[in-house]
Amino acid sequence: MLPCAPSSAMPLTHRVTTGIPFRAHAIIPLALFEAVRALDLPTDDGLEEFHDELVVKRLGMNRTVVAQIQRYGGLARADKRVDGEEVTALLRLVGRRADAGLVYAEAGRRAARLAAARVPGTLRLLRHLLPPGFGRFLARRAAADVFGVVLRRDGATLAASMDDSIAVRATPGGAACGFFGSAVAELLRIFTPFDGALLHDTCRGRGDGACHWRAGPPEEE
């Protein structure tokens, strides 16, 4: 059952869990475009001439990508949000690539580092002096502000959830959830002693009620 199944007739009335209109932080598209560019850069294997034609066809070398990185970079630095539909379309476009999982994972890490950089330097330093709860607070705030993900303690471990997933809107099977899982795991690595993996144990894309992640040890699959 999909009680909130989006329809194309209601592009901007859609709401995320925080209750704000459907806007997404510019960090998300910026990180996606940066990851695409990084993954599509040709390797220095002496075959540039041969690659030329191939390379220009690849998304990462496209002038549009460069222009979008400039545009979203400016918006991200100004801490702006953009139309959520734009970001949904981009997540969907990335999902068509053969290496989509790689792009989502890389973009998630980049986005988390950009989100962490929004936190004032003094607070980032303070987390080394204050109890671990302060680092968790910073991670929780960044996860909510930038990714619309709710982070909370779950007994001795941590859990993350998205009730209303932009990822599942973009890729109905939930592939784009990989972006958000990667981002939140990296935020936890940045702000807390967390060094494990986030397991996507329930997903709206698999018919569950919400997208949910729980922390697991590194060796757990």
Ligand SMILES: [Zn+2]
């Ligand atoms: Zn999911």
